[in-house]
Amino acid sequence: GESVGLHLPTLSVQEGDNSIINCAYSNSASDYFIWYKQESGKGPQFIIDIRSNMDKRQGQRVTVLLNKTVKHLSLQIAATQPGDSAVYFCAETYTGRRALTFGSGTRLQVQP
């Protein structure tokens, strides 16, 4: 599969630990945010989303936190598993604009 970035920041965690991946966004008008997971050789896969009228949303083993004051987004993965190893992207957009603006990505490496 292709590499999505040799110079990506990398987070290395032990299997079973919790992971926190951070993302800063710059557009204060953004009101919809998505986290994507991209495994080698595959397209980005939707994980979880959040709208700006919320500050927290939970899914299965994942939680997204949104801090609009400092324009910061985080993805928390509970009990990280080897299958969680991938590159994670945050993306943002605003109402009326269909296109997403992607962050540069963070590589998560899970050590067994």
Add this chain to the structure above:
Amino acid sequence: DAGVIQSPRHEVTEMGQEVTLRCKPISGHNSLFWYRQTMMRGLELLIYFNNNVPIDDSGMPEDRFSAKMPNASFSTLKIQPSEPRDSAVYFCASSSTARTGADTQYFGPGTRLTVL
């Protein structure tokens, strides 16, 4: 349910040749997006369509790139003539705008293009 389908999955061509990438969006989705991913620039939006109409093509690199969406179930991205710097993975994504506001985009597996 079938996801976004892209073809070919891999394309190797020589500089100067025409390249056509194809995409079939998820049935019922009315927005379609073309992205390019490289190590240096990450994921970049090239163009997107809403109800088969191009809405924003500001990300298209230059006149060598063109995209069409003749109907709701098919889109092409063409590069003519291709250059080595066009080598990248090209993704197609689709979303439904049936709801108000922004909608989740679902990505295809991508086409890895290599221009020699």
